[in-house]
Amino acid sequence: METATPVDNGVDVEALLGAREALTEAPEAAQFKWRASCKWINGTHSRSSVKSFFGLGEEQAHRTEFTFDADHPEVFASEDKGATPTELILAALASCLTAGVASVAQHRDIQLRSVTATLEAGMDLQGILGIDGEVRNGFDGINVHYDIDADASEEDIAAVVAQSQKRSAVYDVITNPTNVSVSVN
Amino acid sequence: MRTTTVVIGAGHAGLAMSHCLTERSIDHVVLERGEVANTWKTERWDSLRLLTPNWQSRLPGFGYEGDDPDGFRDMSETISFIERYAEVISAPIRTHTSVSSVRARNGGYVVDTDRGGWQAKTVVVASGACAVPNVPALAVAIPTGIEQITPKEYRNPDQIADGGVMVVGASSTGTQIAAELQRSGRQVTLSVGEHVRVPRVYRGRDIKWWMDRCGVLDEGYEAYDNLERVRNLPSLQLAGSNDRRTVDLNSLTDLGVKLIGRLAGITGGKAQFSGSLPNLASLADLKMNRLLNTIDEWVAQNALESVVEPAQRFETTRVDASPPLGMDLASGEIRTIVWATGFRPDHSWIDLPVFDRKGRLEHEGGVVEAPGVYVMGLPFQRRRKSSLIDGAADDATDLSAHLTTLLSGGGPAAA
Ligand SMILES: Cc1cc2nc3c(=O)[nH]c(=O)nc-3n(C[C@H](O)[C@H](O)[C@H](O)COP(=O)(O)OP(=O)(O)OC[C@H]3O[C@@H](n4cnc5c(N)ncnc54)[C@H](O)[C@@H]3O)c2cc1C
Numbered sequence: 001m002e003t004a005t006p007v008d009n010g011v012d013v014e015a016l017l018g019a020r021e022a023l024t025e026a027p028e029a030a031q032f033k034w035r036a037s038c039k040w041i042n043g044t045h046s047r048s049s050v051k052s053f054f055g056l057g058e059e060q061a062h063r064t065e066f067t068f069d070a071d072h073p074e075v076f077a078s079e080d081k082g083a084t085p086t087e088l089i090l091a092a093l094a095s096c097l098t099a100g101v102a103s104v105a106q107h108r109d110i111q112l113r114s115v116t117a118t119l120e121a122g123m124d125l126q127g128i129l130g131i132d133g134e135v136r137n138g139f140d141g142i143n144v145h146y147d148i149d150a151d152a153s154e155e156d157i158a159a160v161v162a163q164s165q166k167r168s169a170v171y172d173v174i175t176n177p178t179n180v181s182v183s184v185n
Numbered sequence: 186m187r188t189t190t191v192v193i194g195a196g197h198a199g200l201a202m203s204h205c206l207t208e209r210s211i212d213h214v215v216l217e218r219g220e221v222a223n224t225w226k227t228e229r230w231d232s233l234r235l236l237t238p239n240w241q242s243r244l245p246g247f248g249y250e251g252d253d254p255d256g257f258r259d260m261s262e263t264i265s266f267i268e269r270y271a272e273v274i275s276a277p278i279r280t281h282t283s284v285s286s287v288r289a290r291n292g293g294y295v296v297d298t299d300r301g302g303w304q305a306k307t308v309v310v311a312s313g314a315c316a317v318p319n320v321p322a323l324a325v326a327i328p329t330g331i332e333q334i335t336p337k338e339y340r341n342p343d344q345i346a347d348g349g350v351m352v353v354g355a356s357s358t359g360t361q362i363a364a365e366l367q368r369s370g371r372q373v374t375l376s377v378g379e380h381v382r383v384p385r386v387y388r389g390r391d392i393k394w395w396m397d398r399c400g401v402l403d404e405g406y407e408a409y410d411n412l413e414r415v416r417n418l419p420s421l422q423l424a425g426s427n428d429r430r431t432v433d434l435n436s437l438t439d440l441g442v443k444l445i446g447r448l449a450g451i452t453g454g455k456a457q458f459s460g461s462l463p464n465l466a467s468l469a470d471l472k473m474n475r476l477l478n479t480i481d482e483w484v485a486q487n488a489l490e491s492v493v494e495p496a497q498r499f500e501t502t503r504v505d506a507s508p509p510l511g512m513d514l515a516s517g518e519i520r521t522i523v524w525a526t527g528f529r530p531d532h533s534w535i536d537l538p539v540f541d542r543k544g545r546l547e548h549e550g551g552v553v554e555a556p557g558v559y560v561m562g563l564p565f566q567r568r569r570k571s572s573l574i575d576g577a578a579d580d581a582t583d584l585s586a587h588l589t590t591l592l593s594g595g596g597p598a599a600a
Contacts, residue, residue, distance in 0.1 A: 024413075027542065140507070141506075141507055155471060155474060155475075158467070158471055159468075159471045159475075162464055162467050162468045162471055163468070165461070165464040166464065166468060171461070172461075174460070175446075175449075175459045175460035175461045176447075176449040176450070176457075176459045176460075176461075177449055177450040177452070177457045
């Protein structure tokens with residue numbers, strides 16, 4: 001269905017394209033650092049917060065500090081004061097892909113009406129509990145399903161979802177290995 | 186020695202430029218480190234055929250002379266074709282003359298070679314876009330027991346140790362070598378990154394015929410705001426063969442090749458593969474269908490439905506639900522790794538400030554910023570077909586016109 005009003009998914013594509021051009025000229029400014037801190041509260045309950053980050057050559061900050069409580073549910077003999085960290089991973093993946101869907105759709109002049117992602121990841125607890133050394137700690141796979149209502153053909157919608165995976169940071173972090181170094185004190 | 190224009194490289198691109206310069210009566214010389222068609226003589230594997238049909242090797246002043254326009258030349262035919270072109274156009278070639286530097290001097294250029302130097306007003310760099318095979322940095326972590334080879338050195342399966350092979354890269358070169366090695370009785374694992382899938386034949390015609398007719402190959406660089414992306418697109422999964430078979434991932438799976446994700450890292454002798462394979466496969470399927478849609482629309486616009494076969498869509502790429510994400514390279518399963526991870530030009534001998542921060546020659550449609558310096562044959566340098574044999578005619582015509590104008594303006598200023 002054609003709409004007379006211009007496509008508006010709330011994404012400022014002009015600004016994004018401008019940023020791409022500017023950062024092509026000044027690759028130093030493209031160097032970002034993302035940060036989070038986490039405080040143990042009690043048991044398996046902890047609270048992470050994000051506020052500052054670095055980018056465009058200088059210190060930056062969110063408008064306000066955001067916090068995320070993480071815990072484990074009662075079946076783990078925990079108090080369930082927040083999402084499990086693994087669920088936060090799913091949330092991060094979904095949010096990253098969904099932001100991509102909105103941006104790519106805007107860029108391709110596709111009006112979105114609704115976008116819902118449903119995620120499920122399998123995990124064999126024999127890994128983290130050390131019952132079976134051959135079982136991996138992490139997910140054995142992640143399924144993401146999108147329900148999208150938009151002014152576009154099925155193929156065009158599929159192409160938007162595929163492109164958002166191609167450009168997603170969290171998708172990359174999950175699908176490719178990343179070196180992690182942990183230090184103490 | 187003095188001349189107006191030095192052309193560096195006697196592949197089809199340098200020769201096409203030579204022809205255009207001759208037509209314009211511009212005094213020039215073509216310097217070639219080896220022989221005419223050197224790359225085809227020394228850097229290609231034995232079974233290779235051109236992936237472009239015979240009719241599609243249209244060089245300025247020279248077309249296909251045989252009786253099989255839809256066939257695909259093998260290497261010896263390709264070499265004779267280019268040699269014959271050099272003869273027909275009487276190109277002023279100095280073979281076995283290797284250029285070691287190009288420098289600016291007195292408003293022109295000094296071209297140093299191992300057989301003396303040349304002073305010229307203008308220089309055309311036609312030394313090939315595929316001079317150096319890319320090998321990813323992570324190759325240094327490959328355990329020593331595993332042999333590594335690039336397509337530049339690969340000739341045939343006899344060179345390869347018995348046992349498993351991992352081919353990294355699933356574009357034109359990687360898919361062809363993977364198929365050949367699998368057929369030779371070796372188990373091939375193909376590590377698949379971004380790739381472009383096309384059928385060899387669609388609606389009864391060769392895909393290159395369609396791309397030519399629909400104007401896809403003539404698309405110009407000015408139309409693209411993201412040139413970086415189109416210039417770095419991998420080559421089509423396409424091969425020339427007598428039976429016109431399609432080489433896509435499904436055909437390789439049918440042969441017994443195992444598909445895995447992009448090689449993403451090697452730690453402690455273990456290779457790690459990206460979990461992005463399903464998405465890369467679906468991106469390629471969607472992109473192929475967009476090309477087929479373009480063709481179908483063109484057929485409809487030109488009312489050709491009754492002349493060509495009906496539209497068709499191909500099976501989507503089959504990928505395992507969970508392909509392996511890791512492989513122990515010390516297990517002996519893999520004896521050889523083939524790096525089919527693309528090629529890049531070698532312009533290291535150009536001593537002019539004309540490179541971007543990643544060391545790539547900067548140019549505007551083949552016109553380099555140093556006045557009077559031009560480049561030929563780079564991917565999408567002026568048109569989608571620029572890196573193909575069939576792209577040289579239009580690019581050489583345009584760039585020789587630019588060069589002529591520049592010369593008539595009193596010669597280039599010092600760079
Ligand atoms: C495996 C493969 C298959 C291909 N198949 C096709 C196909 O089917 N159809 C198609 O249209 N295109 C194909 N191409 C793309 C393209 O046509 C070829 O890469 C072609 O060789 C490019 O021609 P060129 O004249 O630009 O460069 P080249 O053929 O590489 O010629 C460059 C010449 O410059 C010489 N040279 C380099 N450096 C110097 C120097 N410093 N001094 C003097 N001489 C120098 C080289 O010796 C060489 O002879 C293929 C490419 C590859 C890699």
